[in-house]
Amino acid sequence: MKIGVLGFGNVAAATVQRFVFNRDLIASKLETEIEIAKVATRTVSRASGLVPQACVLTDDCWSVVDDPEIDVVIELIGGVELAKELVLRAIANGKHVITANKALLATSGEKILQLADQKGVCVLFEGAVAVSIPIIKTLKESAAANRVSSIVGILNGTSNYILSQMSEQGADFGDALAQAQQKGYAEADPALDVNGEDAAHKITILASLAFGVPVDFDMVRFKGITEIERADIQAAKRLGYELKLIAQAQLRNDKVSISVAPTLVPNHSMLAHVRGSMNGISLAGDLFGPAFFYGSGAGGVQTASAILADLIDLAQSTRDGKYVGAPNMGFKKSAMAGKEYLSSDECSSQFYLRLKVEDKVGVLAEVSAIFAKADVSVSTLLQDESREGMTDLIATTHAISTSKLQSILPLLQDAAGGHPVVTYPVLDERAD
């Protein structure tokens, strides 16, 4: 089986090198001989001397996807447009594809998977979500007989690293992001990490595998960590929570909800203890009950582990060039079907709110009256120390719909003298 690799960055370099280091172990699990025959990357000099001797090194990715000798293309250049064209061409040429590119799968997955089904080739992507956690295989295989109802996870290592550094070391956002980049956790464009989009890409893929719905990134609501202030991290701690970037996919009454948002996670939840670049995923299914998965969320070598596992799976499950393992998304193509998405009236949650108000008589009563008039039941209400005549009011509500929250925000903002009101959902204990 001849392999062509696209890219030679953090993940691709680790994949090629670890394949060579662990060649004997890998061979001991396979009847088929595997060879990395070609590597194509933009800056060839970065790869020279680092690929196996017999491997051809080129800057022309098309020469890999069009090479009739290549059986499997491992796409690791990242980004969407060029990666999509290369992957579609590889599939059109009858090649199996392995990728860790969640942006590509979340935004163009349907087109890619449709062509793969037509051509009878497989697309494997264990490295695309929560690298050291075998969540793709779990959903496709280990949990295959379950009706999965909920996936709640910390799926972006970079954001979790930044929030942990801010929470535990008092670090500055920019410094923590620079460290995450230096450690190789961040995307080439780190905006994808911190604006919640990368986690949204990942939860879109998991929702499709779990619920048998088409991959549809347009239906995901996402918000990242860029606006998080240390005041909210500290206030969450005082209330017994950690502020985490949480991705959720829920199936309720046969309707789907997929979102990513900074969320208050209760200290007794395992997700509250997922620190640094680690990821955690809580999964609920009708047969296996609740399960929790924990492992590295990012890093070149960790991702290489997932990619090489896909390669071994491919070599073990291929007969006469055809992959005979599980369908690409776990479900037969004919059984995949769209479902309705929950509206904001149907989505409810407890919420955390922080308002900066003038520290004067009556302000607490004014805010309480807004909650009471809207029939919003308050779970906690705290007033912070006064500084220069201003104070923070911190509240958590009982469960209310997202639309009800939206309706009271302008009133609360007025009570706060026009200062924006900070709001974050609180993790539903039943979801974790």
Ligand SMILES: NC(=O)C1=CN([C@@H]2O[C@H](COP(=O)(O)OP(=O)(O)OC[C@H]3O[C@@H](n4cnc5c(N)ncnc54)[C@H](OP(=O)(O)O)[C@@H]3O)[C@@H](O)[C@H]2O)C=CC1
């Ligand atoms: N880093 C991580 O922890 C993880 C990354 N991923 C995913 O894996 C993929 C690769 O990530 P990573 O290795 O970190 O990214 P890098 O930026 O480190 O590597 C990208 C590689 O692709 C090459 N490349 C980029 N554009 C082109 C092009 N037009 N033609 C040829 N080569 C090109 C780059 O070349 P050059 O050297 O010239 O820049 C570089 O070698 C991404 O999809 C990412 O989302 C998934 C899980 C974890």
Ligand SMILES: N[C@@H](CCO)C(=O)O
């Ligand atoms: N940038 C990603 C890499 C792993 O997908 C993260 O930080 O989670």
